[in-house]
Structures are given as C-alpha cells and as structure tokens.
Amino acid sequence: MLKIITVIGARPQIIKAAALSRAIHNHFSQRIREIIIHTGQHYDAGMSQVFFDELGIPEPHYNLGVGSGPHGRQTARMIEGLENILLNEQPGFLVLYGDTNSTLAGAIAASKLHIPIVHIEAGLRSFNKSMPEEINRIMCDHVSTLLFSPTETGLANLIREGFKEAALPPWSSDNPKIYHCGDVMYDNTLYFAQMAEEKSEILEAHGLISGNYLLSTIHRDNNTDIPERLNAIFKALDTISRSREIQVVMPLHPRTARLLKQNLTTEIYSSVNDNKLIKVIPPVSFLDMTRLEKNARLILTDSGGVQKEAYFFEKPCVIARSETEWVEIVEAGAGIIADADSERLSNALEAFLDHPPIQYPKVFGDGEAARFICDQMLKMAEGEGYSKTHKAVKDDLHDKNLPDETKKSGELSIPMNDAFRMTDDKLKSE
C-alpha cells in the first residue's frame, strides 16, 4: 500500500483535493492510502469546513491550526508542523496543490527530508514575482519529483526552465518527471455540475435570474489592499449594473469584505450600497458557486480557479488582473485581461455583453486528471521510475535533532534511518 500525504490549507486546495480523494476512493482504495494535513491557513467555516461537508473529502488527519499572519510567520509555522508529521508518517509522496503558502511550506519541509513531492498544477506562471503565488509555485516546482501540469502552456514553461520531457527513470527531485495531464478542477466541475443544479438553492435565495446576472469574486491582495484598484473594480460593477440593468452577485472572500468600508471612497461605497442590483454575500459553498457560475451571463474575477470554471461553463470572463496564468482562456477569446482599471473593465464587460465568445476549445483535459495522477504515483512507487532518493536520509535528521515535542510523541523511538527503511520495505512488499 502506497502511503501519500496531501497538504491542503486554502479554499481552492481543499476543493482540488476532492478530485484526488474521490479517485483514490473509487479506483485505488486497495493500493493508495491518503493522509490529509490541513495547515489551517483558511479556517472560517465558509472557507474550509463547508467543502468537507459537501464534497466528500475525508476529514483531515491533522490540522496545524496555523491561521492568518504575515507570510514569513505563517509559512514558518506550517513548515515546523509539517516537518514533525512527515518525520512521523514517512509517506511515499507528499502531494501539493497550486501556489499558496501551504504549498510552499510543504515543498520546503518535504524536500529537506528527501520525501518525493508530487506537484499538482505545476508549471503555471504569471511572470510577475510581485505575486506571492509566483514565488511559491516556482520554488515548489523546482524541488518536486512528479510535476503535473494542467495545460500545455504549463508544460512548455517547465521545459523552458530546464525540465526535460524525456527524462528517464529513476525519477527524483534531481531528475524530475513532468506530465501534461489536464486539470483536476475540470474533473470536479464535470462531477459536481449536475449535483449543484439539483441541490443548490442559491439563485432562489438571492432572487437571481438565470442567464441575466454577473458573478464576481475579488480577493487578490493587490486588488483588496490598494484602494485605487478596489475602487476601480467596484465602480465598473456599479456602472454596468445600472446602465445595463443587470444583477451582480459577489460572494466575497473575508479579506475583501473587511476592507470595503476602509478602502472604497464614500461615494462608491454608498452607490454600491444603494444599488439594489448588487448583492454582496459571504463566501458560498462549492455547489452554490458551481450553480452561480453555470447560470451566470458573465463573470468578473481575479481568482485563478473561477477563471477556469467560467471557461468550463462557457461563460465569458473579465480578468481583474494585469496577467493570467491561464493564457488559453484569453487566446480562445473567452477571457479579457482588464486589470483593475475601471475603463478597461467597463469596456470588457460591455464587449462581452454585446458579443459573447463562441469558442471554448477543450484545453483542460478529459475529467480524469486525478486518476492519471494516481496511476503515475503508483507506477513510480511500485518500481517503474522509483528513485531511492528519499531513503538516503542523512545523519543530521536522526532523532537527536528532532524537536522535543516530536520525541515526546513516542512514535519516533526508533532512529530515523530505521524508520525510513521500514517505509521502503513496506513500499517494496505492498
């Protein structure tokens, strides 16, 4: 039995993890055992627990309860907690998603322990290192062993950075294997779209008319924390809703919700407040979000995941950023990059209302990305391409250097080299 550990922390990772957990449950339950660690990066019920309740993800075996904080402190606390658990659990792989601080923490903790990293959503680049996510994803990619890119662009980015498509086994972090496999989020959309239509009552709850509302989410720090940008976005939404008599629904990330009063001008804040067509609501569940996306007329967002889901449901998407990692959406004519500039945003919204895109080429796989990823992990663990790198644990990782609380747990009473050997033997025999 291959033991893997999955690290989740932020909302989109919890949602993405549902696809892998479902594939394991449906197809690999005799061969893969998954242990889930929640870093606690997102902790409000509407940003975390709701997804476990709704999407059939197993409850996490561990929750580090790290919470919010400055990047360094938040990431450091995660690394410390993850290291302790990894030393105890000795997984065959650590599975990481995307580009959040939880991803970076997992990458640092596992790579230093020589535990092979599986990076799902590898190769995406914004080419903008002022985004914390760009730093996180580059660092994670470059210490990973199996890298799964959802798009061809992602694969090409990796090749440009020196990854070799034809790398021969055995694979390791020094000789990684890259794949183009489709997007686990597309797996989820295909799986949950019908269920969302049947179960969600979000349209009725907010009096939304199918096909005649604009869905918007905003949460990037450069949009929420820079008043000019936040004002530009809300001004564009307020203007379009009034001029085209279109409803706007905004499930808001708690960070954005908290900053509205502080960062919007009194004029824009009052205008949005008085605008009966704009409904600002708390974050919604995944089924509610899926139904909102499926029935929207168009979408305006700075979210990576929401851009893609807009595309899955063939909805035009205005991107409130200066660039996107999901360039295929823009190339297909289904997305317009409008930054946080009220004129560009208004023009893009008008353009899509008048001339909706007609083409949505299939570029995100076939809905079986998670199954493919499990297959590749098993191939490597069961021999083909299996590198013994993580067996070669150095002396400096012996239990004499472990933090006190790890020693106290009692689970590490054997020296680390023995612990690793047990894992390797287990992998070989099962």
Ligand code: UD1
């Ligand atoms: C994080 C990710 C981002 C991802 C987003 C998904 C990083 C660097 N960023 O951004 O890539 O797109 O998650 O949603 O990892 N907060 C709450 N309750 C919560 C969680 C957060 O109130 O449950 C508030 C706190 O004020 C916190 C702020 O949101 O300081 C930001 O949270 P944080 O997790 O640091 O970053 P996100 O903006 O959520």
Ligand code: UDP
């Ligand atoms: N999402 C959700 N409820 C919301 C907003 C978003 O379920 O109120 C889902 C959305 O459908 C997508 C994911 O969260 O699957 C995107 O996460 P987010 O926008 O927080 O982060 P990003 O994708 O930008 O990293």
